[in-house]
Amino acid sequence: LNVRFALKKIILKDDDSGDHDQNEENSTQKDGEKEKTERDKNQSSSKRKAVVPGPAEHPLQYNYTFWYSRRTPGRPTSSQSYEQNIKQIGTFASVEQFWRFYSHMVRPGDLTGHSDFHLFKEGIKPMWEDDANKNGGKWIIRLRKGLASRCWENLILAMLGEQFMVGEEICGAVVSVRFQEDIISIWNKTASDQATTARIRDTLRRVLNLPPNTIMEYKTHTDSIKYVLGVYGRTCP
Structure with missing residues (x-):
């Protein structure tokens, strides 16, 4: 597995919506091919081997998945298009597997435009609507430029090392690179648990x-969704 090539392909690839079909026959053919692709993808996913620590590796308490997303600033997106825009980089189960990914990833401070890195427990998508997130919330810290890389590394190492000591409450963390500032956040499952949010x-x-x-x-x-609905009339994380 060429991790560096895979990460570069995910992060640098431009979004391309492609050309629309010119006639109904081609459209029907495309739909059939798409359905077959989706079936093949689902079958492949069901057969995909679980990620486990290798021999002599140091296992983490949970498996985690890196995600990357990038979008045009100021352009509202639906939750469906947002979900299509987030790219899964890879899942790891041990300290060594984490470093194999992380050592090849661009640091947040070197990203450009409107970009995000997400690190969430395996099985949890970095979306408000995910079952693990929908009753939760996040702590947000806005950073001046130049601090994102160091803070992001410290945050995810603390999360992987179970330093928050709040049981299964932690869902994941996000670093958001913006033009004038950067933002880091950590998401938890239960927004109403004040003792847990205070400890985090x-x-x-x-x-x-x-x-x-x-x-x-x-x-x-919930407040994030209400705010975006009020501004744009539709959801987007």
């Missing part, structure tokens, strides 16, 4: 070595 906040402050006056905002995914 305090641990986050410690592992990132944040100054006491750092502004930290907690936002429920």
Whole structure:
């Protein structure tokens, strides 16, 4: 597996919607081919071997998946188009497997445009509507330019190392690269559990070595959905 090539292909590939069919016959043929592709993909997914630690590797408590997304700023997207836009980089089950991915990935500080890296437990999509996320929320920290790479690394290492000590509450983390600032966030399952969200906040402050006056905002995914619906009339994370 050429990890570097796979990551480069995912991150650098431009989105291309392709040409529309010119007649009904071609359209029907395309639909049939698409359905067959989807069936083949589903069968392939069901046969895909589970990711497990290799011999003598150090297993993590949970398997995790890296995702990447990029979109045009200011353009609202539906949850369906957002889901199609997030690219799965790969899943790992051990410390060694994590470093194989991470060592070849572009650092957040070197990304351009409107880009995001997501690291979530395997089986959880980085979407508000996912069953594991829908009743939860996230702590948000806005960073001045130049800090994202260090903070992102410290955050995900703390998450993989189970430093938050909140059981199964942690879902994943996101770093969002924007033009004037960068944003990191950590997502948890239960927004109404104030003791848990407070512990996550305090641990986050410690592992990132944040100054006491750092502004930290907690936002429920329900509020995020309501806000975007109010602005755009449709959801987009």
